[in-house]
Amino acid sequence: MALYSMKEILADAQKRGYGVGYFNAVNLEMVRAYIEAAEELDSPIIIGTAEALLPIAPFDWIVPAMLEAARRAKVPVAVHLDHTYHFDLLMQALRAGFGSVMYDGSRETHAHNIETSAEIVRIAHAMGVGVECELGSVGGLSDEAGHEDKMVYTDPAEAASFLESTGADFLAVSIGTVHGVYKAEPRLDIPRLQKIRATVDVPLVLHGGSGLSDADFQNTIAGGIAKVNVYTDVILAAKRALAEHPDAVYTDGVCLAREAMKQATLKKLRIFGSAGKA
Secondary structure, three states: OOOHHHHHHHHHHHHHHEEEEEEEEEEEEEHHHHHHHHHHHHOEEEEEEEEEHHHOOOOHHHHHHHHHHHHHHOOOEEEEEEEOOOOHHHHHHHOOOOOOOEEEEOOOHHHHHHHHHHHHHHHHHOOOEEEEEOOOOOOEEEEEOOOOOOOOOOOOHHHHHHHHOOOOOOEOOOOOEOOOOOOOOOOHHHHHHHHHHHOOOOOOEOOOOOOOOOOHHHHHHHHOEEEEEEEEHHHHHHHHHHHHHOOHHHHHHHHHHHHHHHHHHHHHHHOOOOOOOO
């Protein structure tokens, strides 16, 4: 199949009431695991990278691999740039062929977030690329100085005006999830999500999907989430597989890790309801 845009994939998900998984990749084995899982279940999928991951997998190495794998896939695959804070990197992604990018202005003032988001949307739309923005803040990530982002819940009353002012195509919302490993059982504010869904019509995005229960995923998708971001659960699956086979040689370890990541992806795609939706 041809490379799809995230906008195309999420439009169908929102229309039919299922969720689509977004998975970060830092090497070819992760890309392969994701796409093999999606093909096995006949599911659409979104893969990508983020600014914080580029020191591990440089842009010029991982991006061509993802784009080519997506073009060759038997199911719809979109390639997306997640959490990005710098204008130059966003422009690099636009030129490289990403179908969508995320500008994360959650560390800025509300006014600055709106102003910068609107400018990036204007440029991206001129190039036919969709933009995801964040309102509020999903905690857990750290900036360049090592300061950890604090959770700030998305205000439903601000959602519509934020989208009207920025023109963003997708809205990442903060309803109680965090990035990385949860230190306590997450408590999601589903009524808040439902209020946001009632005020806006763009696809909503849930960050911090790793560590949530099956019921959490089902409740958030029923509440209006169309895209679910997962990364930590996948790499932890690979870590467990390698720990169970400490004497495996490198090539065997690669295969073990890839299969574990594929199985973790299969599980998520089934939970999200995207199986058979390609």
